[in-house]
Amino acid sequence: MDFPLFHLDLVGNRIMFAVIAILHVLINHALAVGAIPLITLMEWWGQRTGRSEWDRLAYRILAVCFIVTTSVGALTGVGIWFSASLANPSAIGSLIRVFFWAWFFEWLVFVTEVSLIMAYFLTWKSWTGARKPAHIGLGVALSIMSWLTMAVIVAILGFMMDTGTWPEAPTFWRGVLNPIYIPQLVFRTPGAMVAAGAFALLLAFFFTRKGDGFRAQAVRFTSAWTLGWVPLCAAGAWWYWRVVPEAMGANVAVALTTQAFESWHRTVGYLILASAGVLVLVSLWGVTAPRRLPRLALVLPVLLAFALLTYFERVREFVRKPYVIGRYMYANGIRPADYPLLATDGVLAHATYTPVRTITDANRLAAGRAMFNIACTRCHTTTGVNGVVKKLTDLYGTDPWEREVVEGYLRTMHNTRPFMPPVPGTEAELAALTDYLLELQRNPQRLPGAQSVGVEVPDQETPAASRADASGDLHAGRGGPTLLARPVTPGSDGETSPQVGTHDPLASPH
Amino acid sequence: MELTGPIPIPHDIPLPLPVDQVVAQALIVLLFLAHILFVGFMVGGSVLTVVCEAIGLRRRPFDGLARTIAATVTVNKSLAVVLGVGPLLAINMLYTVYFYSANALTGYAWISIVPLVTLAFLLTYAHKYSWEKWAAAKKAHIALGTCGALLFLFIPLIFLGNINLMLFPERWTEVRGFFSTLLLANVLPRYLHFVVACMLVTPLFLVGWLTRSGSPLETLVPGFTRPQLRRGLYLVTFWGVCVQVGAGLLVLLTLPVHGLSHLMVAVILLGAACALVALVLLRREVWVTAPDVGRYFVPIVALLTVTALCMGYGRHLYREGAIGWHRQQMAAKTEEFAWASAAAQWRFATGAGAEDENLPPGERVFKAACASCHAVERVLVGPSLTEIAGLYKDNPGGIVTWAKNPGKKRPEMPKMPAFRLPDEKLLAAAEHMLALGSGQEAPPPAPSAPDADAAPATQPPPDDPAQPAEP
Numbered sequence: 001m002d003f004p005l006f007h008l009d010l011v012g013n014r015i016m017f018a019v020i021a022i023l024h025v026l027i028n029h030a031l032a033v034g035a036i037p038l039i040t041l042m043e044w045w046g047q048r049t050g051r052s053e054w055d056r057l058a059y060r061i062l063a064v065c066f067i068v069t070t071s072v073g074a075l076t077g078v079g080i081w082f083s084a085s086l087a088n089p090s091a092i093g094s095l096i097r098v099f100f101w102a103w104f105f106e107w108l109v110f111v112t113e114v115s116l117i118m119a120y121f122l123t124w125k126s127w128t129g130a131r132k133p134a135h136i137g138l139g140v141a142l143s144i145m146s147w148l149t150m151a152v153i154v155a156i157l158g159f160m161m162d163t164g165t166w167p168e169a170p171t172f173w174r175g176v177l178n179p180i181y182i183p184q185l186v187f188r189t190p191g192a193m194v195a196a197g198a199f200a201l202l203l204a205f206f207f208t209r210k211g212d213g214f215r216a217q218a219v220r221f222t223s224a225w226t227l228g229w230v231p232l233c234a235a236g237a238w239w240y241w242r243v244v245p246e247a248m249g250a251n252v253a254v255a256l257t258t259q260a261f262e263s264w265h266r267t268v269g270y271l272i273l274a275s276a277g278v279l280v281l282v283s284l285w286g287v288t289a290p291r292r293l294p295r296l297a298l299v300l301p302v303l304l305a306f307a308l309l310t311y312f313e314r315v316r317e318f319v320r321k322p323y324v325i326g327r328y329m330y331a332n333g334i335r336p337a338d339y340p341l342l343a344t345d346g347v348l349a350h351a352t353y354t355p356v357r358t359i360t361d362a363n364r365l366a367a368g369r370a371m372f373n374i375a376c377t378r379c380h381t382t383t384g385v386n387g388v389v390k391k392l393t394d395l396y397g398t399d400p401w402e403r404e405v406v407e408g409y410l411r412t413m414h415n416t417r418p419f420m421p422p423v424p425g426t427e428a429e430l431a432a433l434t435d436y437l438l439e440l441q442r443n444p445q446r447l448p449g450a451q452s453v454g455v456e457v458p459d460q461e462t463p464a465a466s467r468a469d470a471s472g473d474l475h476a477g478r479g480g481p482t483l484l485a486r487p488v489t490p491g492s493d494g495e496t497s498p499q500v501g502t503h504d505p506l507a508s509p510h
Numbered sequence: 511m512e513l514t515g516p517i518p519i520p521h522d523i524p525l526p527l528p529v530d531q532v533v534a535q536a537l538i539v540l541l542f543l544a545h546i547l548f549v550g551f552m553v554g555g556s557v558l559t560v561v562c563e564a565i566g567l568r569r570r571p572f573d574g575l576a577r578t579i580a581a582t583v584t585v586n587k588s589l590a591v592v593l594g595v596g597p598l599l600a601i602n603m604l605y606t607v608y609f610y611s612a613n614a615l616t617g618y619a620w621i622s623i624v625p626l627v628t629l630a631f632l633l634t635y636a637h638k639y640s641w642e643k644w645a646a647a648k649k650a651h652i653a654l655g656t657c658g659a660l661l662f663l664f665i666p667l668i669f670l671g672n673i674n675l676m677l678f679p680e681r682w683t684e685v686r687g688f689f690s691t692l693l694l695a696n697v698l699p700r701y702l703h704f705v706v707a708c709m710l711v712t713p714l715f716l717v718g719w720l721t722r723s724g725s726p727l728e729t730l731v732p733g734f735t736r737p738q739l740r741r742g743l744y745l746v747t748f749w750g751v752c753v754q755v756g757a758g759l760l761v762l763l764t765l766p767v768h769g770l771s772h773l774m775v776a777v778i779l780l781g782a783a784c785a786l787v788a789l790v791l792l793r794r795e796v797w798v799t800a801p802d803v804g805r806y807f808v809p810i811v812a813l814l815t816v817t818a819l820c821m822g823y824g825r826h827l828y829r830e831g832a833i834g835w836h837r838q839q840m841a842a843k844t845e846e847f848a849w850a851s852a853a854a855q856w857r858f859a860t861g862a863g864a865e866d867e868n869l870p871p872g873e874r875v876f877k878a879a880c881a882s883c884h885a886v887e888r889v890l891v892g893p894s895l896t897e898i899a900g901l902y903k904d905n906p907g908g909i910v911t912w913a914k915n916p917g918k919k920r921p922e923m924p925k926m927p928a929f930r931l932p933d934e935k936l937l938a939a940a941e942h943m944l945a946l947g948s949g950q951e952a953p954p955p956a957p958s959a960p961d962a963d964a965a966p967a968t969q970p971p972p973d974d975p976a977q978p979a980e981p
């Protein structure tokens with residue numbers, strides 16, 4: 001409503017976000033959080049046993065981690081911010097207001113982490129002999145810092161899934177100590193270790209020679225590492241799923257696959273168990289008979305670990321729907337608390353960027369497009385990935401849709417599809433949105449985003465009078481006005497939970 | 511500046527700022543300067559690396575110098591990125607609406623920063639770690655480094671477009687993508703200012719780091735003496751500062767006036783004065799102080815630090831001045847919206863907003879949950895009520911059982927979603943459906959589209975949906 005809306009009408013914003021975020025998670029977990037302690041352990045073991053092969057292997061693995069984490073890893077981390085600000089500016093803007101100090105602390109840790117990895121890598125060959133213990137100390141410090149950066153972010157991820165008691169009293173610590181935080185962290189930590197073990201197994205094979213007795217030892221070492229973390233990972237997974245709240249549990253069947261394949265979720269569950277099983281079996285094999293481990297078995301664990309991590313993130317993103325921030329903000333960036341007002345006055349009456357305020361017969365389609373832009377494009381495209389035309393065709397077929405039917409569906413779909421937020425706004429706006437969708441069926445047209453066509457503001461709105469005063473007094477804005485002194489407490493009044501949408505007669509007390 | 515057309519006044523994020531304004535503003539100015547310093551070392555370092563390597567084709571010692579500079583870029587570029595996250599966080603928090611609006615309006619360019627910087631980093635690594643392997647193909651190696659340096663030179667332009675655009679909401683409706691932001695009055699002059707700054711801070715950094723006493727100069731850059739190196743690097747800084755004075759003036763003159771203030775201009779001029787004093791000292795270092803060149807290093811750095819602080823603070827004053835009026839209007843609008851929203855919530859909570867309150871419960875649930883798929887006489891998505899009434903005559907409980915856990919029975923229809931509603935609501939809806947389907951109750955007016963008659967009313971003999979799915 002209040003931001004120019006970046007929109008990718010072919011692949012959707014979510015794909016852009018997912019590619020960057022998942023790449024970051026894989027690198028962060030497998031090449032930093034999990035890998036650094038493994039490398040440090042290997043370095044220490046080499047020093048203890050006095051065998052330089054361990055030291056050399058540890059250095060080579062670190063070189064890969066260093067190059068990748070300081071380039072792709074660091075940049076995709078920043079990229080999550082960039083893409084979040086494009087995909088859902090209201091959500092990330094709100095999260096920053098709540099978690100500024102958490103992120104600030106995380107940033108300090110991040111600066112330390114990057115300084116330490118440069119020190120750890122670049123001094124490897126000069127800090128030898130008497131300085132070796134100090135160098136191993138660098139590895140330990142780096143391990144702690146890598147884990148800490150993840151530990152802070154998981155608090156925010158947990159918050160987005162379940163805001164806990166925060167909506168009743170929005171304070172920083174209530175946000176941090178949300179119900180999902182600790183269980184997810186307990187799950188992610190060993191998960192990162194397992195992923196790093198699988199990755200290191202592959203590298204250990206590459207960086208050693210055939211017929212060299214050391215290769216078997218290296219394979220055994222990394223397999224044992226993976227295997228050691230598996231029980232903790234399983235326990236963490238069990239705890240995590242137990243705390244995923246009831247409301248989300250209801251969505252899990254959909255989250256695991258997509259809506260169309262809802263019934264397959266059992267099969268997918270078995271697939272996950274099977275992948276985890278294969279991971280364990282390969283690691284067991286690597287520990288007991290490292291010489292006879294086939295090449296394919298080296299690639300499999302890392303692929304499976306990456307696939308499982310990706311899957312886990314996909315599910316995590318999906319189960320929090322229809323919210324982007326649990327119970328506080330819908331995925332469309334609008335707060336449930338504002339729905340009653342928008343139902344009375346209209347979304348377009350309050351939106352900043354719309355060509356239309358009041359709907360007339362002449363501007364219905366423009367109004368409908370503006371509604372679609374505001375209420376739908378954070379998740380949907382017109383005819384691209386997750387496109388609305390396809391969704392409605394699945395329900396109502398390829399014959400011209402009936403306007404009453406589509407309108408009726410839009411009005412109530414959140415009742416039957418619990419992952420969808422209600423459509424915000426007035427009846428007239430719902431009708432305009434319907435008209436736009438019908439027009440899309442007749443005449444499918446791409447909807448370009450603000451990044452290519454810019455933004456529109458209704459013509460009648462002219463610069464306010466105080467504009468001139470401000471330029472007269474050169475310091476009108478210095479020190480800044482107070483930005484909303486009165487915080488809005490969402491859903492603090494129990495019964496009128498923000499979930500209550502205006503088009504939601506099911507929820508009305510009876 | 512002539513203002514025409516409407517100006518967008520958005521609502522702000524309706525949550526209080528987590529930080530005192532003064533603290534936030536100090537954070538932005540200081541953290542940003544730390545970030546931009548290392549960006550300068552990164553951009554300047556990568557450019558100097560390829561320039562020195564190219565000179566090294568003719569004069570061997572320069573190749574060693576180039577390689578040593580490349581090694582500093584490895585560290586400086588990583589610090590540039592991590593130190594950027596702090597000011598990014600601060601600017602996201604304090605200027606949320608302004609910054610995100612600019613980001614979205616330049617969206618393609620903005621998001622391409624991520625792959626472009628990644629690529630630039632990987633190219634610099636490739637350049638640095640292939641120095642010996644590619645010794646025979648020196649020109650190709652230089653070309654590799656040049657690609658990295660050019661990327662480093664281009665990327666800041668995207669940032670400059672953004673941080674300029676965010677200051678001028680009156681321009682937001684005119685912008686069409688990133689390249690149109692380059693036409694904003696101040697973008698290109700500031701870009702020039704930035705590039706020159708990179709080229710003058712990097713040699714100064716190298717004087718301090720590379721030629722520090724105790725640095726193993728003979729092994730690092732054989733063929734250079736310490737005074738020689740210092741004088742050469744100082745010379746680059748000297749000309750950099752000279753150009754920068756002109757570039758700075760250009761930036762000041764092209765700034766849209768409505769953000770200017772006397773204080774801001776005074777702060778900027780103070781910074782410029784410090785730079786001029788530094789220039790005098792630099793001149794002495796290059797042409798007068800030999801052989802103990804380097805004795806003014808500390809005062810030069812101190813003076814230029816004051817210059818940088820003044821410029822950073824001056825920028826900040828300008829920013830606050832440029833958006834001050836807009837911010838006040840936004841705050842007022844945000845507050846107004848918050849009150850109106852609270853009032854509407856209250857009205858809704860007290861029942862004034864619920865239109866369907868008077869409907870009987872069965873009809874209400876039916877309309878909300880069932881009617882988008884089931885019509886009385888025809889097939890919308892699922893079977894018609896008439897057909898359902900035939901299947902479940904006098905058995906509304908069967909409908910409830912099915913609705914709670916539906917199977918997939920008809921290949922031509924999508925699977926029905928499960929309904930998690932209290933049994934009594936489902937039962938009421940089921941009774942209403944049977945009443946409608948058997949004609950005991952008048953059907954609702956909608957849907958009654960013109961082509962309703964054309965919809966197929968005939969269906970293949972239905973299975974009993976209450977039974978478990980067939981094997």
